[in-house]
Amino acid sequence: MRILLEKFTKKFGDLTVIDEMDLEVHDGELIALLGGSGCGKSTTLFAICGIHKVNGGRILFGDRDVTNITSQERNVGVVFQSFALYPHMTVEHNIGFPLKLRKETKTEIKRKVDEIAEMVHIEELLQRRPGELSGGQQQRVALARALIRRPDVLLLDEPLANLDATLRLEMRSEIRRIQQETGITAVLVTHDQVEAMSMCDRIAIMDAGKIIQIAEPKDMYENPVSSYVAGFLGSPPIAFLDGQIQDGKFFEPSTGTQLPISAAIASSHGGQNVRVGIRPEYFHPDGEVKIKGDVSFLESQGRETLYNVKLPNGSILRSIQGVHEPVTIGQSVEWGVDTAKMLVFDESGNCL
Ligand SMILES: Nc1ncnc2c1ncn2[C@@H]1O[C@H](COP(=O)(O)OP(=O)(O)O)[C@@H](O)[C@H]1O
Ligand SMILES: [Mg+2]
Numbered sequence: 001m002r003i004l005l006e007k008f009t010k011k012f013g014d015l016t017v018i019d020e021m022d023l024e025v026h027d028g029e030l031i032a033l034l035g036g037s038g039c040g041k042s043t044t045l046f047a048i049c050g051i052h053k054v055n056g057g058r059i060l061f062g063d064r065d066v067t068n069i070t071s072q073e074r075n076v077g078v079v080f081q082s083f084a085l086y087p088h089m090t091v092e093h094n095i096g097f098p099l100k101l102r103k104e105t106k107t108e109i110k111r112k113v114d115e116i117a118e119m120v121h122i123e124e125l126l127q128r129r130p131g132e133l134s135g136g137q138q139q140r141v142a143l144a145r146a147l148i149r150r151p152d153v154l155l156l157d158e159p160l161a162n163l164d165a166t167l168r169l170e171m172r173s174e175i176r177r178i179q180q181e182t183g184i185t186a187v188l189v190t191h192d193q194v195e196a197m198s199m200c201d202r203i204a205i206m207d208a209g210k211i212i213q214i215a216e217p218k219d220m221y222e223n224p225v226s227s228y229v230a231g232f233l234g235s236p237p238i239a240f241l242d243g244q245i246q247d248g249k250f251f252e253p254s255t256g257t258q259l260p261i262s263a264a265i266a267s268s269h270g271g272q273n274v275r276v277g278i279r280p281e282y283f284h285p286d287g288e289v290k291i292k293g294d295v296s297f298l299e300s301q302g303r304e305t306l307y308n309v310k311l312p313n314g315s316i317l318r319s320i321q322g323v324h325e326p327v328t329i330g331q332s333v334e335w336g337v338d339t340a341k342m343l344v345f346d347e348s349g350n351c352l
Helices: 041-049 091-101 106-119 135-147 165-182 193-199 217-222 227-232 263-268
Strands: 003-012 015-025 030-034 056-061 076-079 153-157 185-190 202-207 210-215 239-246 249-252 257-260 273-278 289-300 305-310 316-321 332-337 343-345
Touching (some): 003 041, 015 041, 030 041, 030 193, 041 153, 041 185, 076 135, 091 106, 091 135, 106 135, 106 165, 153 165, 165 193, 185 193, 193 217, 202 217, 202 227, 210 227, 227 343, 257 289, 289 316, 316 332
Parallel strands (some): 030 185, 030 202, 076 153
Antiparallel strands (some): 003 015, 003 056, 202 210, 249 257, 273 343, 289 332
16 A cells, blocks of 8 residues: 655644655555654654644545544554553454454454464464563564554554564564565664665655655665765765865875766866765775775674774774784774765765
8 A cells, every 4th residue: 555645744832843744655665764863753653653643734545545534544553662562461362452442253353363473473472471472572463463454554663672683683574574475565663774774675764854865775875865864874884084176086185195086076066175975895905096094993793894094184984894904903004995986975965
């Protein structure tokens, strides 16, 4: 079921949290609303859910205008960060509860609970109570309960935030599997870029109540519209260097290094101050254009090692490498940048 927001506006008193947002979630798509705390992700999700009334604009499911329809009538399934299971009920009764409210028969409820329990792999837990389950198992129960009514839309608000790292990894792929198996249209709210990148068809990145860019994860990573988006995606994050365009190249003043940039940018922005963005995978000992600095940090992450190289003006370049370089903190190095992969931003942060 397609979800369409048209000029969706939400205010709390005098505070406009979302101002005329347009968003289309395609049928069967999993889209992430990604952004920092307080940018309006949950507010948007709650409006799609029907918990919040909107102050302007329309919300459509398919061609049906649901703007003024209650949450119950929208047929949405919702999973929150706090799983919000009923502690005194068994897993079976927790999952079947939405159907009981609808007054379906016991045999019918049992059949559907068994079916959904099998899908989310919790068949053997049906007689337990939530207190007897791990966080990941509770999350599966919450998912099952959200899905049992066969909702048109699945809404997930930071569903993995309360899980430990291993479970989070497991549930990322499980939620994706279940979403793809059911073909349900889903919106995932998260502040975690790895979650958004790994689980979703597309990412809508938000800042201060606005969608800054919507794109497929890889496309957003490679072609961010701004330095804000570039900095949000990627771990370790992209590094930025400030300088000017001189003689058709980017000039880094503290080292005097000249880095080649595209002829188009060089001619349209000659003499201007710009910022370049260099991702850690594109700065390494074999890189083509060398730049001098001191190793200021290194950290082995097992398979890979992270390095920070500090330039004389304090700017940091980051590097991630599969082989351990024989360097120590404080050592001077001359590593290279793959300049073809460099991003160039104007003074307002727009990608050129
Ligand atoms: N019920 C509310 N009443 C007043 N302000 C709210 C309410 N809910 C959210 N806000 C404000 O709206 C903004 C966006 O909140 P929210 O959507 O929860 O952000 P996010 O989920 O991206 O962290 C914040 O400034 C928050 O304080
Ligand atoms: Mg939130």
